[in-house]
Amino acid sequence: MPELPELEVVKEVLARRLVGCRVTRVDVAPKGGPIVVRDLTGRGFAAQLSDQRLEAIERRGKFLLFRLSPPARSGSLLVLAINPKLSGRLQLCLADAPKAGPVQVTLHFEALREVLRYVDSKRMGQIYLTQDPAQIPTFAEMGPEALQVPMEEFRSRLTKFRGEVKGILTRAAFVAGIGNAYADEILWQAQLHPYRKRTSLSPGEIEVLYLAMRQVLESAIEQVRREMGEDIHLKPRDFFAVHMREGKPCPRCGSAISAITANQQITNFCRTCQPGGLIRGM
Ligand SMILES: [Zn+2]
Numbered sequence: 001m002p003e004l005p006e007l008e009v010v011k012e013v014l015a016r017r018l019v020g021c022r023v024t025r026v027d028v029a030p031k032g033g034p035i036v037v038r039d040l041t042g043r044g045f046a047a048q049l050s051d052q053r054l055e056a057i058e059r060r061g062k063f064l065l066f067r068l069s070p071p072a073r074s075g076s077l078l079v080l081a082i083n084p085k086l087s088g089r090l091q092l093c094l095a096d097a098p099k100a101g102p103v104q105v106t107l108h109f110e111a112l113r114e115v116l117r118y119v120d121s122k123r124m125g126q127i128y129l130t131q132d133p134a135q136i137p138t139f140a141e142m143g144p145e146a147l148q149v150p151m152e153e154f155r156s157r158l159t160k161f162r163g164e165v166k167g168i169l170t171r172a173a174f175v176a177g178i179g180n181a182y183a184d185e186i187l188w189q190a191q192l193h194p195y196r197k198r199t200s201l202s203p204g205e206i207e208v209l210y211l212a213m214r215q216v217l218e219s220a221i222e223q224v225r226r227e228m229g230e231d232i233h234l235k236p237r238d239f240f241a242v243h244m245r246e247g248k249p250c251p252r253c254g255s256a257i258s259a260i261t262a263n264q265q266i267t268n269f270c271r272t273c274q275p276g277g278l279i280r281g282m
Contacts, residue, residue, distance in 0.1 A: 001086045004177030005220035010232045015057040021109040022053045032104045035123045040130040061176030081128040088125030091117040091233040100233040146175040154210045166194035184243040186216045193274045242268040
């Protein structure tokens with residue numbers, strides 16, 4: 001489940017290694033490939049990508065955007081948008097390297113020994129080919145980037161969303177890039193119970209939450225950059241304070257970390273550091 005920090009580092013690595021390269025061939029695995037691929041151009045996924053030159057790689061929320069230009073300016077610009085969701089990942093490796101999981105799509109490049117694989121054990125992610133990312137479902141409704149939204153905008157946007165603070169943090173329409181794991185880390189940093197109602201947060205607590213969001217995401221990018229290196233299929237998370245650390249000691253107070261599962265998503269937090277909340281299932 002890559003979120004903003006992992007995708008930001010994957011983007012950096014791929015931009016350094018692949019920008020300027022020309023796609024020579026795209027393989028879509030007969031099994032699974034058609035499930036993840038969405039050709040919004042209607043002109044053929046692999047056929048459209050062949051011969052395109054990779055001009056830039058960007059990240060928007062939990063999407064990676066590969067901007068491509070056609071040979072000899074014979075057509076319009078294309079965007080390959082990858083949203084790995086819960087189980088997808090990218091692998092940049094030699095063509096005969098062991099697979100990091102079931103491979104759905106492989107991109108081959110001119111004069112490059114490595115290939116780029118999309119690997120997704122649950123085939124939940126999606127790969128769109130489009131001339132306009134606004135065509136991608138929910139893309140246009142995404143809120144500002146979590147690391148770019150100013151404090152006052154964060155505060156005013158928050159008033160438009162109802163419910164529990166963790167649920168709001170993970171909604172891309174509020175701010176883009178935060179998922180289940182980093183929401184737990186941010187709320188632990190802010191010492192806020194994940195099930196606190198948004199309407200119960202004081203102005204001071206909202207400021208603390210905003211600063212915790214920035215601090216957690218910025219330091220995670222640095223940590224992931226160090227641990228991932230060029231192995232973009234890895235998901236370094238051993239530095240987490242609470243997420244997936246049920247029963248282990250809280251790094252701040254030593255209490256055992258709690259876990260609650262709701263809607264098939266686990267929430268980890270420290271009952272001592274993050275008290276209160278309108279608590280369900282406890
Ligand atoms: Zn604690």
